[in-house]
Amino acid sequence: MTKIIVTLIIWIVCLSIIVVGAALTYTWYKNLGPIIKISFKDGDDLIPDQSHIRFRGVEVGIIKAIEYDQASNRIIISARITRQAMKYLGKDSQFWIVKPRLSFDQVSNLSTLVTGDYIAVNPIKGSFVNNFIGLEEPPINPDLASSLKIYLRSNELEGLTEESPILYHGLQIGEIGAMGLTQDKRAVLITAYIYKQFANVVRRNSTFANISGLHASFHLFGGSHFDMESIRTLMRGGISVTTPNFNLSQAKVGDVFGVLTAAQVRELEEES
Amino acid sequence: MHQHDLRPNQHNLYRALAFTLAAMVLYVPANLYPFMTMRYSGLYKQATVWDGVKTLYDGGEWITATIVLMASIIIPIFKLISLFFIIVSRILNIAVAERASLLMLVDFIGRWSMLDVFLVAIMVALVKFGSFATVNADIASYLFAGVVVCTMLASAILSLQYKGKHK
Numbered sequence A: 001m002t003k004i005i006v007t008l009i010i011w012i013v014c015l016s017i018i019v020v021g022a023a024l025t026y027t028w029y030k031n032l033g034p035i036i037k038i039s040f041k042d043g044d045d046l047i048p049d050q051s052h053i054r055f056r057g058v059e060v061g062i063i064k065a066i067e068y069d070q071a072s073n074r075i076i077i078s079a080r081i082t083r084q085a086m087k088y089l090g091k092d093s094q095f096w097i098v099k100p101r102l103s104f105d106q107v108s109n110l111s112t113l114v115t116g117d118y119i120a121v122n123p124i125k126g127s128f129v130n131n132f133i134g135l136e137e138p139p140i141n142p143d144l145a146s147s148l149k150i151y152l153r154s155n156e157l158e159g160l161t162e163e164s165p166i167l168y169h170g171l172q173i174g175e176i177g178a179m180g181l182t183q184d185k186r187a188v189l190i191t192a193y194i195y196k197q198f199a200n201v202v203r204r205n206s207t208f209a210n211i212s213g214l215h216a217s218f219h220l221f222g223g224s225h226f227d228m229e230s231i232r233t234l235m236r237g238g239i240s241v242t243t244p245n246f247n248l249s250q251a252k253v254g255d256v257f258g259v260l261t262a263a264q265v266r267e268l269e270e271e272s
Numbered sequence B: 001m002h003q004h005d006l007r008p009n010q011h012n013l014y015r016a017l018a019f020t021l022a023a024m025v026l027y028v029p030a031n032l033y034p035f036m037t038m039r040y041s042g043l044y045k046q047a048t049v050w051d052g053v054k055t056l057y058d059g060g061e062w063i064t065a066t067i068v069l070m071a072s073i074i075i076p077i078f079k080l081i082s083l084f085f086i087i088v089s090r091i092l093n094i095a096v097a098e099r100a101s102l103l104m105l106v107d108f109i110g111r112w113s114m115l116d117v118f119l120v121a122i123m124v125a126l127v128k129f130g131s132f133a134t135v136n137a138d139i140a141s142y143l144f145a146g147v148v149v150c151t152m153l154a155s156a157i158l159s160l161q162y163k164g165k166h167k
Helices: A002-031 A196-201 A214-222 A227-236 A262-271 B010-032 B049-058 B062-091 B099-110 B115-128 B139-166
Strands: A035-040 A052-055 A058-069 A074-081 A094-098 A118-122 A131-133 A148-154 A165-168 A171-181 A188-194 A207-210 A239-242 A256-260 B036-040 B043-047 B133-137
Touching (some): A002 B010, A002 B139, A171 A196, A188 A196, A207 A262, A256 A262, B010 B049, B010 B139, B062 B099, B062 B139, B099 B139
Parallel strands (some): A035 A131, A148 A256, A165 A239, A207 A256
Antiparallel strands (some): A035 A074, A094 A118, A165 A171, A171 A188, A207 A239, B036 B043
């Protein structure tokens, strides 16, 4: 009789082990997401089984393989994503490689120096696909998407670069985006984003002046109100906005403004 | 050899069968889940046993890779299948020549399985001394420990019974 009881106890213990083991296997299978492929021009510093795909810092996948595809002359990255992430990865989702950035006035993503690069994703809901084309550059800051987009026409870039600040009384109210030539090819057309909360600062009668480079240093020694920004604008260029009064209506999306070059500003100041 | 005069004790057989089945089921997630987690100042990596074998092999450590592969993947599965085969053939009363030698073989190689559990124990101990890197045993190592215990119990029950009957 006791033999039967011992055997029964052993079977109950073993059956519970079996249930746990089976549950773990099932959970593993359930969480196992699909493999997706993302193509990039450059694999950078990604490491298989180590580099992750992250959405705002949260892991949503891990890179399994990095291969060179001869036909398309691109690097194909295979990654296993979590099943939850699959729901959010529509075909328009954006992937880009995050690497450390060191520039004159900005240091970012330093952690990637130690951990290697990672892939960041901006999921866009939609039907799920397995193949994505990665972005070579991070997408436009989502904050910029909601900002007021205007164009500036200038004869000279004078050291302006993407992300150069747009200053209003020394406060950054926007930044410079992509640059190109105007249709008549006689000037440069600069995209400028004015942050949403400052959009009402820019009026029809606002004037834009380039305060990049030498002009900033000129002010630096002149002790003007640009002093705080001058080191920064010396490095990255910048544009200053002045709005004489707020009587005129707000600038609309797509409005084009002229930009005074540094030399023109200097002349104006010497006159006054 | 002697298997024909052995009348198996049915209770022991069913007990051994229970442990064998439990070990078989645990073996699956033990290989699927990460075995250890390594952290090195911000960088972290989780590795399953198979990842470990691959990494060792890629690193040119093919002797260690082979030991880990044998000890944690091949020998346990061989041992479990042999045990299962021995027990089921006895329960169903199928006469199999060399069953006793198979059991002895299982008992013998069993000692060499799960060497890598010790390997991880040593690595964890060693790396813990370092200040930057940490290695932690992960869920699969506990599952492996479960597989080891269940297999040991199963083969112990079987061989106890074998020896007892033989005296």
